[in-house]
Amino acid sequence: MITEEARLKTVRNLSRAAVEFLAPAELSKFEADFARWAVTQSKFRVREGGRAHHRPRDQALDTTLVAGMFFQVMIEAEGLPVNNHERTRFVKQQVKNFLVQRLAGEITLSQFFRLMSLIEEQMTNYFAQIRGGWLSLSPARLEPESITQRPAPAPLASQTPQTNPLREALAAVPLPQRGNRKLTIDGLTDFLTHTQGCWFRLLDFETYFRLNKKTAWLYLSLLLQHEILRHNEEKANRVRYALAPRFLHSIIKG
Numbered sequence: 001m002i003t004e005e006a007r008l009k010t011v012r013n014l015s016r017a018a019v020e021f022l023a024p025a026e027l028s029k030f031e032a033d034f035a036r037w038a039v040t041q042s043k044f045r046v047r048e049g050g051r052a053h054h055r056p057r058d059q060a061l062d063t064t065l066v067a068g069m070f071f072q073v074m075i076e077a078e079g080l081p082v083n084n085h086e087r088t089r090f091v092k093q094q095v096k097n098f099l100v101q102r103l104a105g106e107i108t109l110s111q112f113f114r115l116m117s118l119i120e121e122q123m124t125n126y127f128a129q130i131r132g133g134w135l136s137l138s139p140a141r142l143e144p145e146s147i148t149q150r151p152a153p154a155p156l157a158s159q160t161p162q163t164n165p166l167r168e169a170l171a172a173v174p175l176p177q178r179g180n181r182k183l184t185i186d187g188l189t190d191f192l193t194h195t196q197g198c199w200f201r202l203l204d205f206e207t208y209f210r211l212n213k214k215t216a217w218l219y220l221s222l223l224l225q226h227e228i229l230r231h232n233e234e235k236a237n238r239v240r241y242a243l244a245p246r247f248l249h250s251i252i253k254g
Contacts, residue, residue: 010126015067033063084127199240
């Protein structure tokens with residue numbers, strides 16, 4: 001019940017801000033429209049493979065549409081096997097996609113950044129509130145740390161190279177041909193499995209494969225471009241990389 005109340009409160013705060021920024025003509029009706037939506041919110045719940053059904057894309061932006069969108073993406077974020085920082089990033093990306101689809105050319109950068117800032121603040125607070133509810137589903141090992149602090153995991157007996165989504169994704173990347181015998185699809189799979197979803201440094205990659213900095217950066221850039229890795233959006237020596245959330249189920253046992 002606490003989680004549902006916290007979720008509804010966060011949805012309301014974000015929906016009101018979005019309506020105020022993007023559809024101010026609807027603001028006078030916000031409270032009544034949101035109250036009506038809240039009574040029937042169950043119909044927006046995620047279903048059938050984790051997707052709820054939005055209204056048609058050409059419908060004007062209004063309270064119920066915005067509230068349903070926030071409600072959906074928050075539930076999806078709660079189910080991700082990643083840390084709270086990554087959940088917040090997921091919500092921001094989904095909202096960005098939603099806005100691009102419906103308001104391309106109609107939203108200013110100022111409005112966009114104000115809304116993104118508010119989303120980050122609200123979602124950080126929200127996930128902090130409900131963190132205890134699914135700690136067992138979000139292993140502490142996924143929090144940022146160096147891969148050198150964790151031993152390599154045992155191999156998954158039930159998974160074969162032919163059915164490993166990570167290997168399949170790596171096989172689709174046009175990797176440069178190098179003389180390094182470890183720098184292969186097998187080697188990259190082993191390295192990324194060893195990280196167990198933790199953040200790692202460019203230096204960790206360099207050391208593991210015995211590469212120079214330029215070559216290591218080239219490979220990591222390719223893996224970022226193909227969305228096999230994610231970036232912590234820091235700069236210089238604070239830059240970290242980690243396996244994209246969609247591959248975590250391929251490498252984390254149980």
